[in-house]
Amino acid sequence: MPENRTVQPVILCGGSGTRLWPLSREAYPKQFIPLVGEYSLLQETLKRLQNPRWAAQQVTLQPPIIVTNEAHRFLVLEQLRSIQVTPKAIILEPTGKNTAPALTLAALAADPDDILLVMPADHYIVHADLFVQQLLSGLCFAQTGQVVTFGIVPDRPETGYGYLQKGAALNEVAVQLAQFVEKPPLEVAMQYLASGEYVWNSGIFVLTGAVWLHALRLHRPDIAQQCADVWQSQVLDDTFIHLQREAFERISSESIDYAVMEKLDTKGDAAPVLILLDVGWSDVGSWSALHQIESSTENDGNVVRGDVFTQASHDNLVFAQHRLVAAIGVEDLMIVETADAVLVANKSHAQDVKAVTAYLKAAKRSEHVYHQKVHRPWGCYESIDAGARFQVKRLSVNPGAVLSLQLHHHRAEHWVVVKGTAKITRGEEVSLLTENQSTYIPLGTQHRLENPGVIPLEIIEIQSGSYLGEDDIVRFEDRYNR
Numbered sequence: 001m002p003e004n005r006t007v008q009p010v011i012l013c014g015g016s017g018t019r020l021w022p023l024s025r026e027a028y029p030k031q032f033i034p035l036v037g038e039y040s041l042l043q044e045t046l047k048r049l050q051n052p053r054w055a056a057q058q059v060t061l062q063p064p065i066i067v068t069n070e071a072h073r074f075l076v077l078e079q080l081r082s083i084q085v086t087p088k089a090i091i092l093e094p095t096g097k098n099t100a101p102a103l104t105l106a107a108l109a110a111d112p113d114d115i116l117l118v119m120p121a122d123h124y125i126v127h128a129d130l131f132v133q134q135l136l137s138g139l140c141f142a143q144t145g146q147v148v149t150f151g152i153v154p155d156r157p158e159t160g161y162g163y164l165q166k167g168a169a170l171n172e173v174a175v176q177l178a179q180f181v182e183k184p185p186l187e188v189a190m191q192y193l194a195s196g197e198y199v200w201n202s203g204i205f206v207l208t209g210a211v212w213l214h215a216l217r218l219h220r221p222d223i224a225q226q227c228a229d230v231w232q233s234q235v236l237d238d239t240f241i242h243l244q245r246e247a248f249e250r251i252s253s254e255s256i257d258y259a260v261m262e263k264l265d266t267k268g269d270a271a272p273v274l275i276l277l278d279v280g281w282s283d284v285g286s287w288s289a290l291h292q293i294e295s296s297t298e299n300d301g302n303v304v305r306g307d308v309f310t311q312a313s314h315d316n317l318v319f320a321q322h323r324l325v326a327a328i329g330v331e332d333l334m335i336v337e338t339a340d341a342v343l344v345a346n347k348s349h350a351q352d353v354k355a356v357t358a359y360l361k362a363a364k365r366s367e368h369v370y371h372q373k374v375h376r377p378w379g380c381y382e383s384i385d386a387g388a389r390f391q392v393k394r395l396s397v398n399p400g401a402v403l404s405l406q407l408h409h410h411r412a413e414h415w416v417v418v419k420g421t422a423k424i425t426r427g428e429e430v431s432l433l434t435e436n437q438s439t440y441i442p443l444g445t446q447h448r449l450e451n452p453g454v455i456p457l458e459i460i461e462i463q464s465g466s467y468l469g470e471d472d473i474v475r476f477e478d479r480y481n482r
Contacts, residue, residue, distance in 0.1 A: 004058045005139055008088075008114040008209070009049055010106040013042060013068040013076060013121035014096055018354040018368070019286040022341035023319065026369045031122040032075050035284055036293055039083070042076070042121040046085050051132040059136065063088040065109055066121075067102040070094050073240055074377035074480065087239055094245040099203070100259035101251045104216060104227040107209035109241070115142045116212065118205040118256075124293060126280025134277055137173055138206040141273045147215070147264060148206040149177060151199030153278040157189035160285060160351065162201035162257065164274055167266065177272040180262045199276060203283075205256065212260070220259045226251040237481055287334040287343075288350035291317040302327075306337075317347070339372035339382075377480040378403050379456070390464045397422075397449065397457040404478035405448045411465030411472060413441040415449070419458035423450040446476065 017030030024030040031042045039047065046064065054061050063086055068076050070092040080087060091105050103118055110116060117135065125131045138148035151164040162183055167176030180201065184192065192198035217224040230251060233244035264272050282289050294303045295315070302310050306320030312329045319325075319336045327335060334350065336343040345353060360368040373382040378401035384392040397403070397420075405425065415422070416438040424431050424439050425448035432452075433439060441447045443465060451457035475482065 004060060005143065006060045006062065006111070006114050007054075007117050007139070008062045008110045009064040010103065010110070010116050010118045011042070011045060011064050011066045011121050012099055012102050012118065013066050013072070014093070014099075014102065015120075015122060016357075017122070018357040019351060020284070020290075021353055021357050021368065022336055022338045022343055023321075025367075025371055027071065028075070028371055028375060029072075029122075030284060032072070032079060035290060036124055040079055041124060041284065043079055043083050044125075045119055045121050045123065046080065046083060048125070048128050048132060051129065053129065053132045053136060057136050059139070062110075062114065065089050065091065065106045067091045067093065067106055068121075069096065070242070075375060077239070078377075089241050090239050091241045092243065094243060094248045097248070097251050097253045099256045100216070100220065100223055100254040101227055103205075103212060103256055104223065105231065105243075107212050108227065108231045110209045112208065112210040112213070114209060115139055116205070116207055116209055118207075120203050120283070122284060123202070123204075124282045124284050128279075131277065131279040131281075134173060134275055134279065135204075135206065137171075138273065138275050141174070142206045142208060142211075145208070145211055146270060147211060147261070147272040148275060149261065149272060150202045150204040150206075150275050150277050152202050152281045153276055154193055154198070154200050157186060157193045158200065159183055159186055159189050161283075163189075163192055163198045164201050166197050166199065166274060166276075167271070170273065174273050174275045177264075177266055177274040179266060180257055199274070201257070202277065202281065203256070215260045215264065219263045220252070220254065223252050223254060223259060286350035287317055287336065287345075287353065288347040291315075291334070291347065315347075341367050377401075377482075381461075384460075386468075389466065389468075390462065391468050393461045393463070395449075395457075395459040395461055397451040397459065399451055399454050399456065401451050402479055403449045404473075404475040404480070404482065405446060406473050406475050407444055407446045408465070408472050409444065409474070410467035411463045412443045413447075414462040414464075415439050415441070416460040416462075417457070418460055420451060420455050421453045422457055422459065423452045424448075425450075448477075 013031055016026045017024030020030045032040050034040050049061055065088050066076055073092055076090055089109050141148050163181040165178040167178035169175050230243050230247045233247050235242040282293055284290055291303050295301050300314035303317045307324045308318045308320050309326040313327045314331050316327055316333045318327050322339045325337050332347045334345045334347055357368040373380055379397045381393045381395045384394055417433045417435055422433045427445050
């Protein structure tokens with residue numbers, strides 16, 4: 001029987017998924033969306049850690065360490081809770097600094113002798129059982145102090161991925177890593193595919209925390225010291241680890257590959273190990289990638305979701321969230337409809353979708369950040385209507401959830417209960433409201449909304465006043481420490 005080994009999963013849960021706009025937004029990016037199947041990409045990543053192969057090979061999996069943006073902390077916590085996963089820690093980055101600092105902070109949080117299994121949160125894998133088997137094959141190399149990375153056997157010339165060159169064979173699935181190669185032009189990618197010597201860089205790694213920290217100190221001592229300094233500023237909040245923003249912003253932004261992997265010695269016994277994966281992998285980096293995952297010869301190659309009608313059309317991806325979408329006589333299109341935006345593009349321009357988010361950001365609009373439905377730690381709200389000096393929202397408050405005790409300087413609010421029971425604090429008055437009852441919150445009055453029931457509370461909120469921005473909130477008490 002193999003000896004017992006301890007593995008510390010590290011899930012890198014950053015990124016904004018701009019090429020999957022309008023479904024992916026900065027406040028609710030692709031890793032939190034169930035793009036394929038019932039679970040989100042983050043949840044699918046975590047569920048692969050529940051595979052029975054780990055225990056069968058006497059591997060002890062520690063609760064995962066999640067590294068994510070501070071703005072996404074409650075999304076992460078809720079998605080873990082819904083699949084009954086309790087993390088070891090959720091490290092909150094005040095701003096994105098790429099993957100090298102993220103891995104460094106996770107290594108500082110882990111036992112230095114544990115083997116780190118480093119995985120992005122936004123990958124889709126068809127053959128999860130085989131994937132876990134290949135991950136297990138890398139543990140013996142990591143135990144001896146080697147760096148193990150994983151390469152995806154390519155099925156097409158892809159210019160959107162970095163490549164890894166294969167070296168000498170070590171066993172049936174592992175070879176020495178000869179070199180990292182940056183994203184190539186199409187002609188070079190075609191040569192790589194024809195040669196059979198190159199695989200796609202998956203961004204998945206297995207190595208001990210001590211090995212990573214040693215390599216980082218050797219090749220990027222600035223990042224190593226900056227992360228060590230930031231780590232000293234940590235503030236624990238249950239499973240959350242908050243980091244001091246000013247110190248964090250001084251960290252150099254760098255990827256794992258640039259900071260360390262491309263600088264490793266690829267000669268001799270300590271050379272990095274490359275394990276080959278042919279498991280139906282995708283980083284779901286664009287709408288065309290999602291079409292490739294789900295397309296088939298049925299339905300004329302159309303991938304549809306929601307209320308969609310197609311006729312004399314083929315090889316399209318059509319997503320409808322709120323309205324009927326009809327596609328007639330079209331081919332190779334990506335059509336994505338949401339409550340506040342519609343994307344229509346040719347699949348050959350899938351990588352150009354991020355230009356829309358760049359335009360929205362430059363125009364100081366909000367459609368690249370928020371959906372019409374905005375998620376909050378207590379539930380969510382959805383804008384229904386808005387005009388001069390008013391807006392209407394539908395609030396959904398989870399059972400047992402409590403909004404902050406707050407007031408507004410520039411607006412008053414009317415609340416109508418349409419489902420469930422609401423506990424209302426208004427100044428010194430506390431009352432219970434049930435369906436079809438309402439209350440009024442005058443401007444400048446401290447107030448709080450709670451759901452004391454066991455079913456979701458639905459509220460229609462009508463705001464009126466001279467300024468209706470979300471930043472007109474003065475909080476006095478907040479269980480979510482916002």
